[in-house]
Amino acid sequence: MWKFLHKLASPPHFYDLSAKIIPWFVVPGTILIIYGTIAGLFYAPPDYQQGDAFRIIYVHVPAAYLSMLAYTLMAVSAGIGLIWRIKLSHAVAAAAAPLGAWFTFLALITGSIWGRPMWGTWWEWGDPRLTSELIMLFLYFGYMALRAAIDDTTKADKASAVLALVGAVNIPIIHFSVEWWSSLHQGATIVRADGPAMPTEMLFPLLAMILGFSLVFGALLLGRVRSEVLFRERRSRWVKNVVLASGEQG
């Protein structure tokens, strides 16, 4: 087990292995997303309150879910990198941040588009989830800005790892405080379509989309880590061999 982990943490081995793994993420992920899109848009019954407008859930929920998953992944791998000094896990953290920021952005945009017909406004400060998602986006920006400001890669890895961990401790507090704050907010109460549990024709496409998004996220992440590793190890012999080998093929 440990031997396997040690081997995995070595960049050349990871580079070879990830090339083989990526298709296993891309193919099922794409199939699931295609199924989820078709089933979600055409076969799921319209919501009894929201009509067809609820269908944006098939993008919104997976994006919001991944925005949090990516931060968790980033913080955990940054912590692993900081404690056990594994360079590869710093590369994972660095690669996860922009992806997480994009998913957060996507969740905000789709949430805002969803809010327009439902709440009659593009932005509702009273909704705690929108606000804490926005703060999440700022946390990602801070992380990436700190990383970009430090030229030395090792130093950037460690400094941004500390920031990611501090942020991870704070995220539950931020979510809680934003919720408390908005429950005190007077004014428009938001109509929630909590209603009865989802029928399966609605639920299955959503689960498929969540899983599909996660798989595609995994593939994108692996791809980004691969290029990150190539860049970081650009002076090493194995990268030279990789480049030479690809030159012979092409």
Place this chain on the structure above:
Amino acid sequence: MTSREDTMPGLWQGFMAVIRRDLLLAWKRPGDILNPLFFFAMVCTLFPLAVGPSSEQLSISGPGIVWVAALLATLLSLNSLFLSDFEDGSLDQLILSPQPLPLLALGKTVAHWLSAGLPLVLVSPLVAVTFQMPGRTVGVMMLTLTFGTISLSLLGAIGAALTVGLHRGTALLSLLILPLAMPVLIFGARTVALAAANDAVSAGIYFLSAYCILALTLAPFATAAALKISNE
């Protein structure tokens, strides 16, 4: 044989020495203390000028304005927390000293709060009076500001330690710290607003004090780790 331990100053002496030194430095450069205070007063002046002088509006938005201004003023003073130490090499001495670095970092944070946070708390009633805040609200505001500025000093010290020695440090520091400071802002400003509406305020004060203690427990370690990384 006198061992190294006998001649070494203890934990408490080291902690106090850092505080005394930083307070003395602040005292010799009064601008460092006064400028954030002037900034605080000026931001509080900007809002009535921008929003309008009607007293109802000011009494509603007053708590929020005071809190945002306090947050920004704290950020302004945080930038220089470790900067001069980094430039003249004192930071190396702090890191090399036999006392644990988290303790010394806490000492620096305490000195920062005494020279930047405490004056803000003391000046805030002046601003509050111009926003027509009643007496009880002013008391609550000072209490929340006390806990809030301590938390902000502790959180900000992490950010200052991470960005010390970077060229674009100032803007970066705000970007790092402001999202983390939002719980403090939310609870601080809302509690004062609740006090102004004659509502129960204990929940907000409990939260702020709990947050303050959590930051007091964890932040010095993060600051120390960040200082070691920045000073490599």
